[in-house]
Amino acid sequence: MRYELYYWPEIQGRGELVRLALEEAGAPYVDVARGKGGVAAMMRLMGGGGARAAFAPPFLKAGKLLIGQTANILLYLGARHGLAPEADAGRLWVHQLQLTIADFLQEVHDTHHPISGNLYYEDQHREAGRRAADFLASRAPKYFGYFETVLARKKAKGAWLAGGRISYADLSLFQMVEGLRYAFPRAMARLERRHRRIVALHDRVARRPRIAAYLASPRRIAFNEQGIFRRYRELDSA
Amino acid sequence: MRYELYYWPEIQGRGELVRLALEEAGAPYVDVARGKGGVAAMMRLMGGGGARAAFAPPFLKAGKLLIGQTANILLYLGARHGLAPEADAGRLWVHQLQLTIADFLQEVHDTHHPISGNLYYEDQHREAGRRAADFLASRAPKYFGYFETVLARKKAKGAWLAGGRISYADLSLFQMVEGLRYAFPRAMARLERRHRRIVALHDRVARRPRIAAYLASPRRIAFNEQGIFRRYRELDSA
Numbered sequence: 001m002r003y004e005l006y007y008w009p010e011i012q013g014r015g016e017l018v019r020l021a022l023e024e025a026g027a028p029y030v031d032v033a034r035g036k037g038g039v040a041a042m043m044r045l046m047g048g049g050g051a052r053a054a055f056a057p058p059f060l061k062a063g064k065l066l067i068g069q070t071a072n073i074l075l076y077l078g079a080r081h082g083l084a085p086e087a088d089a090g091r092l093w094v095h096q097l098q099l100t101i102a103d104f105l106q107e108v109h110d111t112h113h114p115i116s117g118n119l120y121y122e123d124q125h126r127e128a129g130r131r132a133a134d135f136l137a138s139r140a141p142k143y144f145g146y147f148e149t150v151l152a153r154k155k156a157k158g159a160w161l162a163g164g165r166i167s168y169a170d171l172s173l174f175q176m177v178e179g180l181r182y183a184f185p186r187a188m189a190r191l192e193r194r195h196r197r198i199v200a201l202h203d204r205v206a207r208r209p210r211i212a213a214y215l216a217s218p219r220r221i222a223f224n225e226q227g228i229f230r231r232y233r234e235l236d237s238a
Numbered sequence: 239m240r241y242e243l244y245y246w247p248e249i250q251g252r253g254e255l256v257r258l259a260l261e262e263a264g265a266p267y268v269d270v271a272r273g274k275g276g277v278a279a280m281m282r283l284m285g286g287g288g289a290r291a292a293f294a295p296p297f298l299k300a301g302k303l304l305i306g307q308t309a310n311i312l313l314y315l316g317a318r319h320g321l322a323p324e325a326d327a328g329r330l331w332v333h334q335l336q337l338t339i340a341d342f343l344q345e346v347h348d349t350h351h352p353i354s355g356n357l358y359y360e361d362q363h364r365e366a367g368r369r370a371a372d373f374l375a376s377r378a379p380k381y382f383g384y385f386e387t388v389l390a391r392k393k394a395k396g397a398w399l400a401g402g403r404i405s406y407a408d409l410s411l412f413q414m415v416e417g418l419r420y421a422f423p424r425a426m427a428r429l430e431r432r433h434r435r436i437v438a439l440h441d442r443v444a445r446r447p448r449i450a451a452y453l454a455s456p457r458r459i460a461f462n463e464q465g466i467f468r469r470y471r472e473l474d475s476a
Contacts, residue, residue: 050391051388051391051392051393052331052334052388053387053388053391054334055338055341055381055384064327065326065327065330067330067334068334068338069333069334069337069338071309071337072330072333072334072337075330075333076326076330088303088314089302089303092303092305092310092313092314093290095307095310095313096290096292096305096306096307096310099307099309099310100293100306100307103293103344106341106344110348110352114348114352114353114365114369115352115365115368115369115372116368116369116372116376118372118376119372124368127352127353127365127368130353130354130362130365131352131353131354134353134354134356134357138354138356143293146293149291150289150290150291153288153289153291154289155289
């Protein structure tokens with residue numbers, strides 16, 4: 001079966017967490033909205049007629065299934081492709097970590113759009129300045145501290161968040177590091193010094209053969225100022 | 239087995255979505271932080287020592303399992319107590335709806351705290367005014383429109399989001415209506431007129447015998463200005 005991924009074609013965004021899982025799994029997929037007429041097809045599936053349409057991209061077509069919400073897609077892919085533990089406890093733990101990453105990612109988004117996704121950054125840049133300062137001083141350290149502690153304390157042997165096998169949460173944590181390096185290079189340089197386990201995990205993900213091949217391919221969209229991770233110099237802090 | 243729920247004792251908040259599921263299931267549970275020394279016990283479990291500590295409340299202790307993230311707790315309870323379909327497609331669909339409600343709820347929170355959870359409302363009330371106006375004009379109608387459409391289009395027979403059996407997502411959607419009625423009575427009066435199916439679903443949930451008993455009991459905390467749904471008159475709009 002070839003999956004169909006539906007997501008905005010010009011950004012990494014939340015879709016990237018799904019792309020990384022599909023790539024690591026070596027699963028055949030087509031990134032529909034990046035093809036001709038793809039965005040229109042995506043909009044039809046969302047607004048159009050389906051009884052189980054998604055509220056927003058990304059969503060994944062898997063045979064007859066149409067699955068929305070990033071963490072939910074990963075729950076599905078994790079079970080099918082060995083990217084999550086099979087036992088209940090481990091499966092729930094990885095999903096819990098993923099949902100925490102989803103919250104983290106939302107807070108990154110809100111650093112540049114604290115008032116409304118309907119307004120341009122320029123129309124809320126003052127509020128963004130306040131929010132980004134709080135994010136970098138308080139929230140990002142809290143999330144990083146949490147994941148660093150998870151890696152320090154885990155009882156399962158092995159290098160990954162859930163022990164010996166890589167999971168979709170590891171891939172998403174890699175992406176958080178990638179994105180924050182892009183968006184807030186000065187603040188991240190400081191944060192990385194205190195969160196060595198997370199940086200090491202990031203590096204291990206980057207060396208996975210399929211991930212390395214993906215990152216070097218044109219399938220990996222470059223970061224830019226339409227995505228969730230945006231580089232606005234005035235929001236970064238040393 | 240008696241569950242242990244850990245959540246802030248003075249608010250409904252995200253914990254309420256778990257409480258509603260436990261109550262509808264008739265599952266024995268203790269709301270730990272509402273008992274003597276309970277908040278200290280909760281903080282110990284979070285920061286303290288556990289290898290699988292949660293980032294934030296709520297979390298649920300189920301035997302040896304410690305499960306965090308509201309939607310993840312509901313995924314677990316849904317499977318154990320018949321509050322979600324058993325088949326993959328329905329289970330994922332209900333979880334997808336729940337994650338969409340989680341996003342909705344986060345946006346409600348941000349109407350009064352658009353800059354930082356570390357600051358008082360008074361320190362961000364101007365930004366809150368902008369964000370709440372956008373929320374009521376654009377976001378709340380979009381979410382309500384989505385759920386109204388889900389209820390209008392569903393193929394499965396029966397009154398509930400996923401067909402013939404109530405699910406945890408129905409309970410959470412009920413709570414969104416309850417909360418928004420409290421926080422934004424004027425805006426909600428307007429919204430409800432255009433979303434009759436959601437209002438009807440709310441009313442059906444309220445009539446469930448166990449839910450009705452719960453709502454009338456002292457276990458149901460009253461809405462207040464420490465929770466997610468807050469009534470600040472200046473944020474409401476006619």
